[in-house]
Amino acid sequence: MREVDRRSKHSRRTFLKGAAAAAPVAAIATNIPLSVEDAWAEDATALQPATMKTLVKVARDIYPHDFLVDSYYITAIKPWDDKAAKDPAVKAMLEDGVKRLDQNAQDKHKCSYADVGWESDRVALLLDIEQTAFFKALRSDLVVSLYNQQALWPKFGYEGSSAEHGGYIHRGFNDIDWLPKT
Amino acid sequence: MAKFDLNDDSVVVIVGSGAGGGTLGNELAQKGVKVVILEAGPRVEIKDFINNEWESFAQLAWTDMRTTSGDWRVAKDFPNLPAWIVKSVGGSTVHWADASLRFDEHEFRVRTTYGELPGANLLDWPITLAEMAPWYAKAEDKMGVTRTNNIPGLPGNNNFKVLEAGARKCGYKEVHTGRMAINSEPRDNRGSCQQIGFCFQGCKSGAKWSTLYTEIPKGEATGNLEVRPNSMALKIEHAPSGKVTGVVYADADGKTQRQKARIVAVAGNSLESPRLLLNSASNMFPDGLANSSGQVGRNYMRHMTGSVYAAFEKSVHMDRGTTMAGIVRDEAVHDPKRSFMGGYEMETLSLGLPFMAAFLNPGGWGRTFTSAMENYPRMAGMWLVGEDMPQETNRVTLDSTIKDKHGMPVASVHYDDHPNDIAMRNHAYKQGAAIYEAVGATAVYPTPPYPSTHNMGTNRMSAKPRDGVVNKFGQTHDIKNLFVSDGSQFTSGAACNPTLTIVALAIRQADTISPARCRRRKSEVRQSGARTPAPANPRMTPRLLRRVHDRHRRRPVEVGHHRDFTRPVDQAGAAQQRGEIFHLAVVIENFVVKLGEEFREADAFLAGDLFQRIPECNFQPDRRAMTADPKRAGLRFVAALRLVREQAAHGVSSGLLYNFSKRYTRPSEATIGHWSVFGRSGIPVRVKKHVKTKSLEHDRARGCASAV
Numbered sequence: 104m105r106e107v108d109r110r111s112k113h114s115r116r117t118f119l120k121g122a123a124a125a126a127p128v129a130a131i132a133t134n135i136p137l138s139v140e141d142a143w144a145e146d147a148t149a150l151q152p153a154t155m156k157t158l159v160k161v162a163r164d165i166y167p168h169d170f171l172v173d174s175y176y177i178t179a180i181k182p183w184d185d186k187a188a189k190d191p192a193v194k195a196m197l198e199d200g201v202k203r204l205d206q207n208a209q210d211k212h213k214c215s216y217a218d219v220g221w222e223s224d225r226v227a228l229l230l231d232i233e234q235t236a237f238f239k240a241l242r243s244d245l246v247v248s249l250y251n252q253q254a255l256w257p258k259f260g261y262e263g264s265s266a267e268h269g270g271y272i273h274r275g276f277n278d279i280d281w282l283p284k285t
Numbered sequence: 286m287a288k289f290d291l292n293d294d295s296v297v298v299i300v301g302s303g304a305g306g307g308t309l310g311n312e313l314a315q316k317g318v319k320v321v322i323l324e325a326g327p328r329v330e331i332k333d334f335i336n337n338e339w340e341s342f343a344q345l346a347w348t349d350m351r352t353t354s355g356d357w358r359v360a361k362d363f364p365n366l367p368a369w370i371v372k373s374v375g376g377s378t379v380h381w382a383d384a385s386l387r388f389d390e391h392e393f394r395v396r397t398t399y400g401e402l403p404g405a406n407l408l409d410w411p412i413t414l415a416e417m418a419p420w421y422a423k424a425e426d427k428m429g430v431t432r433t434n435n436i437p438g439l440p441g442n443n444n445f446k447v448l449e450a451g452a453r454k455c456g457y458k459e460v461h462t463g464r465m466a467i468n469s470e471p472r473d474n475r476g477s478c479q480q481i482g483f484c485f486q487g488c489k490s491g492a493k494w495s496t497l498y499t500e501i502p503k504g505e506a507t508g509n510l511e512v513r514p515n516s517m518a519l520k521i522e523h524a525p526s527g528k529v530t531g532v533v534y535a536d537a538d539g540k541t542q543r544q545k546a547r548i549v550a551v552a553g554n555s556l557e558s559p560r561l562l563l564n565s566a567s568n569m570f571p572d573g574l575a576n577s578s579g580q581v582g583r584n585y586m587r588h589m590t591g592s593v594y595a596a597f598e599k600s601v602h603m604d605r606g607t608t609m610a611g612i613v614r615d616e617a618v619h620d621p622k623r624s625f626m627g628g629y630e631m632e633t634l635s636l637g638l639p640f641m642a643a644f645l646n647p648g649g650w651g652r653t654f655t656s657a658m659e660n661y662p663r664m665a666g667m668w669l670v671g672e673d674m675p676q677e678t679n680r681v682t683l684d685s686t687i688k689d690k691h692g693m694p695v696a697s698v699h700y701d702d703h704p705n706d707i708a709m710r711n712h713a714y715k716q717g718a719a720i721y722e723a724v725g726a727t728a729v730y731p732t733p734p735y736p737s738t739h740n741m742g743t744n745r746m747s748a749k750p751r752d753g754v755v756n757k758f759g760q761t762h763d764i765k766n767l768f769v770s771d772g773s774q775f776t777s778g779a780a781c782n783p784t785l786t787i788v789a790l791a792i793r794q795a796d797t798i799s800p801a802r803c804r805r806r807k808s809e810v811r812q813s814g815a816r817t818p819a820p821a822n823p824r825m826t827p828r829l830l831r832r833v834h835d836r837h838r839r840r841p842v843e844v845g846h847h848r849d850f851t852r853p854v855d856q857a858g859a860a861q862q863r864g865e866i867f868h869l870a871v872v873i874e875n876f877v878v879k880l881g882e883e884f885r886e887a888d889a890f891l892a893g894d895l896f897q898r899i900p901e902c903n904f905q906p907d908r909r910a911m912t913a914d915p916k917r918a919g920l921r922f923v924a925a926l927r928l929v930r931e932q933a934a935h936g937v938s939s940g941l942l943y944n945f946s947k948r949y950t951r952p953s954e955a956t957i958g959h960w961s962v963f964g965r966s967g968i969p970v971r972v973k974k975h976v977k978t979k980s981l982e983h984d985r986a987r988g989c990a991s992a993v
């Protein structure tokens with residue numbers, strides 16, 4: 104069977120392109136995978152840098168994929184800063200939501216949300232706020248803004264647009280080779 | 286392309302250009318009837334389609350506001366997106382996956398077969414399978430459905446192969462790559478499927494049937510059809526007689542326009558059609574047009590649906606190739622031993638990664654969800670689609686507060702699952718899982734229903750006016766020149782996908798509306814001897830008129846059978862009579878133009894016949910219209926000629942022949958006797974006897990000249 108190259112040739116270029124929007128050039132030049140500690144969050148105009156960092160952590164906890172570096176989550180979260188800049192209600196929802204999360208984390212674990220060590224503990228904190236508008240908005244936006252990034256598709260074995268390659272008629276639409284004979 | 290005046294009241298106005306509207310429009314245009322199609326969405330052509338799920342969704346889908354209520358899961362997951370359908374020329378046939386199946390015999394007789402079921406508003410259709418058979422055959426031929434008309438099935442893709450292997454292991458017998466309106470070989474001027482895999486996003490190869498690039502351009506080529514995109518119908522108007530007179534719509538600039546009409550056919554899909562009828566309420570029809578039964582908007586059906594995805598140890602890549610070419614039909618039978626009425630189909634289905642994230646388990650998150658997502662390349666998938674029970678309380682109403690940008694109240698959709706639907710879904714989840722487990726699935730994901738793609742029943746057909754909105758021809762019981770032409774006519778939903786039936790009904794309806802057919806219908810009736818024609822001259826008795834008359838005789842206005850007692854019965858009754866008189870006038874008017882139309886039809890038929898019979902070598906390509914390479918040009922020409930012949934064989938369209946001759950041939954080159962098949966009009970024209978016939982000297986022509 105024809106398999107999809109998960110380190111697809113484009114991935115580096117698109118990675119840089121994708122991250123460029125969110126990250127300062129310096130971070131890319133060193134080509135170190137971005138992490139929550141990186142300087143990109145300082146770029147936020149409407150939201151607190153700490154809020155942005157927490158949101159990225161929350162994003163990963165909602166849709167944890169260990170083979171995805173932070174840049175994909177940053178790309179997914181970044182547009183919230185613009186939305187917050189345009190709409191004070193959005194800004195308040197996000198800042199308050201993060202504040203509440205941090206408060207809950209303080210109460211339970213004596214540290215901020217982002218510093219809670221185990222994912223399962225952070226997920227428990229998220230479950231407490233699952234019914235809030237903050238969580239719902241974040242999750243329903245994320246399911247599109249994360250999985251709709253073309254750059255991450257090859258990592259899931261999804262090839263995207265196929266018409267320009269002549270479809271799959273000569274590219275393995277029926278090449279499955281492991282089924283029992285019928 | 287025709288352009289009709291807003292005040293031209295001789296046109297038939299069709300609202301919507303999808304499976305129902307697009308087909309009806311073309312069929313009428315082919316019969317010489319003048320048609321204006323109002324389409325709310327833009328005209329997006331094949332070249333504009335995008336192989337990207339969300340971008341394509343934004344480009345094509347109906348995303349205008351709708352509201353929901355009821356216990357169905359869609360109301361929770363997608364409160365403002367009850368249906369996943371299209372707003373663009375071609376309607377949902379741009380999105381659709383092309384599974385094209387006929388109803389079973391018992392599915393037209395559900396009340397008789399299933400009996401009285403608490404909560405279900407079951408009713409037999411006023412038509413039978415036998416009556417529909419010829420129309421199904423026409424629809425299959427028109428759409429090029431595989432496994433009919435000697436068209437081979439599509440090749441199975443990876444997703445199908447998994448389904449097939451599992452189903453066979455489970456003992457299922459009727460397993461194949463489906464009856465699909467997708468070309469498995471070139472047909473109807475369209476190529477064959479390239480296994481692109483974005484069938485839902487608009488087929489970039491044109492292999493799948495869509496009214497966008499089949500019916501509509503064919504209709505337009507006749508000069509009888511005008512399609513107005515970006516034209517949202519807001520209200521159907523009527524005269525004091527009760528007869529409808531035209532449609533008010535918002536044009537591309539949001540300006541209100543009024544297109545007059547002699548007949549209006551509503552085909553806006555089952556959410557928008559009742560919305561339009563309800564929004565057209567007037568003093569005379571306070572509950573909306575054609576709603577004396579109170580059934581407009583009710584009995585909304587959306588099929589029992591759900592999906593089963595399963596993950597395997599090794600790769601499947603289900604997204605490669607045709608989205609839905611694979612089916613298991615064994616469970617589509619009615620077998621009450623399973624403890625539910627009706628049956629369901631299992632059909633292959635794949636979503637791309639972005640849609641999979643949105644639909645696999647809406648609202649889901651965390652590791653359970655992401656581990657499923659990470660199985661994407663190893664997943665196989667099927668869609669479950671079965672008969673849901675019509676319920677009076679499942680209905681489309683006008684939202685009491687929310688309006689769209691034109692000020693029209695949006696559609697509010699209420700749906701509760703019937704216990705039968707739930708029992709069937711659970712059975713289907715179990716069987717679907719068994720199929721995949723039989724070939725080694727390591728995880729199975731029972732996926733809840735997506736927003737409705739199959740919308741049906743909101744203007745149901747009924748034998749008796751009190752039980753439904755339209756009669757067996759889709760003509761409203763209340764208003765004789767108002768028709769419903771889409772899936773909202775369905776009395777019940779059957780197990781299979783609805784579109785073949787919508788198309789078959791539209792072809793049949795065109796035959797009812799078209800005046801040219803009146804004579805044939807009359808003779809049919811005379812043979813049966815069941816009815817006495819009322820008017821003096823039986824040759825002049827069109828069927829519509831006779832039905833008006835019959836109904837009048839058989840059903841005097843009954844006070845009390847209406848569900849709505851506030852309706853001023855007497856006034857409506859009088860209006861009805863006036864309407865019938867007006868209708869008579871319309872019918873007479875139709876008759877006046879009938880002869881001319883028959884002439885035109887005969888002409889076109891003759892031309893088509895000539896195309897079939899004259900040997901190829903007598904057709905001479907116009908070298909100026911060809912490329913420098915004469916051999917290739919010749920081949921291309923022969924290919925085009927064969928295609929046009931094939932099309933002509935399926936229904937003569939003078940426009941088709943005209944376009945062919947205009948594109949490829951010189952005027953009056955080859956002559957057969959006194960006839961030139963290349964008259965620019967596309968129909969044989971008489972030419973002078975001594976026209977130079979250079980082409981006949983061409984070597985391909987030699988020896989064939991006297992063949993006819």
Ligand SMILES: Cc1cc2nc3c(=O)[nH]c(=O)nc-3n(C[C@H](O)[C@H](O)[C@H](O)COP(=O)(O)OP(=O)(O)OC[C@H]3O[C@@H](n4cnc5c(N)ncnc54)[C@H](O)[C@@H]3O)c2cc1C
Nearest residue numbers: 301303304305325376377382383384518553557771782784
């Ligand atoms: C993703 C998907 C897959 C599908 N797969 C299959 C399948 O495999 N097999 C099958 O049988 N069916 C399938 N269907 C269903 C099929 O597409 C529909 O049953 C069919 O197209 C319905 O035809 P219609 O004429 O009722 O409405 P549509 O085809 O939806 O056409 C209605 C048109 O009317 C327009 N309109 C609505 N209101 C107005 C107004 N007020 N003024 C002007 N225009 C208006 C709309 O914009 C639309 O273009 C699928 C549907 C979808 C969405």
Ligand code: SF4
Nearest residue numbers: 478479481482484488
């Ligand atoms: S798979 Fe076939 S039918 Fe579907 S979009 Fe591609 S070419 Fe068209």
